[in-house]
Amino acid sequence: MKLSRAAALSSSLLLGAVLALTGAGTAQADATAQSMDYVALGDSYSSGVGAGSYDSASGSCKRSTRAYPKLWANANSPSSFAFTACSGARTSDVTTTQLGPLNSATDLVSITVGGNDAGFADVMTTCVLQSEAICLNRIEQAKGYVDTTLPGKLDEVYSAISAKAPAARVVVLGYPRFYKLNGNCLAGLSENERRAINDAADYLNTATAKRAADHGYTFASVVGTFTGHEICSGSSWLHSVNWLNIGESYHPTAAGQSGGYLPVFDSNA
Template sequence: MSIRLRATVVALLLLTPLAGVAPATAGPPRTNYDVLGDSYGSGVGVPPYDPASLGCARSQSAYGVLVDGRARLRLDDFVACAGATTTSLVAGGQLAALDADTDLVLLSIGGNDIGWSQAVTACLGGTDAQCAGASALVRGRIATVLPGLLDTLHAKITAAAPQARVVVTGYARLFSPEYGAYLGASPAEQQVLNEGADLLNEAVAAAAARHGFDFVDVTGRFVDHGVNAPEPWVLGAFDPAAFHPTLAGYEAYAAAVTAAIKPGRNS
């Protein structure tokens, strides 16, 4: 074979795809998601906060940001805002982040609607009677007020993002009563507050189920990590962001959310 002919054959081989070799693929498409909700969604407790968030205290250590890149997720809009309730979430414009092309919504909401922080304050610094009264008031709101508020919000989310999968996160238990009293809250009072958190989570989970949303329970991940535990994942009463997760706490949230969405189902 001449040198010229040999060169021609080699060139043809290089230009011809090998038989049986499948072309490279880009893999499954990424899931674009939005993060809505309250301070547990915005990342209160792990500053610095985005100065452009206008008091919403949005942190890059929020669980909704930490999951960016996991399970082929891509963060689109991060609009969760500290202090948000079911109604202020709507009035504050968070739903504007959603549209017909939204794949996934991460949502944390409900705690501010029932005055949860008031019960915690009453049990830490008030009398036994004040603690019991505040806890009973919160339980009543969970049973009678919160379900309707959540239903109204969830219907609006479905209307704004009809194709999206919605993942709702619950709230952590704040205390580890086995480690004794914390400030003015006895182990028994801490247990009452933890049971209140359980009731809140049950109401949030039930509302999510009524609308075909998924619920992520973080309670088990915070066992032995309450505010009075040796390794707390909840910030103490004297911290500016009292009773919000630490960085380790938000990482636990991110792990729970990642586990829930890992199968890649978007609807």
């Protein structure tokens, strides 16, 4: 017997209510997560540089127990979890050193990559140490690389992931904007430099999102979760220049990983 639309809707609502009351829906979601094979790839934004609590076994890759991949794995208990993201990684590093755990059984992959290829560490160093004009020129050079070269580099990474893990859901996460404009910073970069750096981050995210979409991957922006927590906001989830540990400069803090990256990944995993 074929149910009417009204009857079908009523049955659906009733089933939803039963699942909610019995906890079956939650149990089903937990079971799904626990049956997942998850691999976390990428650069320092995925390894957790800036969050502290680094796994000594990871050496210079600086994989943090407070990084969003580890936090997600702790909360969801996937059947397997491989964490190969590494500080300083470029696209070529991902393809040559990080893809070993991927296979046909891999269900979920996360990745941040592209910022090192585009030279954003050098951009930030130039802007901190040089004049505004030199800073803005270096930013334009980086954007030129994003236009001409980075798309092909991202294609190589994404194609390599697909070849090794054809059934995996791949979540490509972006980068935050670094500065709150007209914020509470009294010294340092000019507003023009801060605005140009933010625009460059958006530029990189837009290019990355396009390549991810063309490969059928999900692009997940963290700009929204970091809004109100940029440098100069008074509640920053990003390190500013850290002369005592320069490698942590312009990277998320532990709060940035748990409050900025984790919820975005969780909602897209």
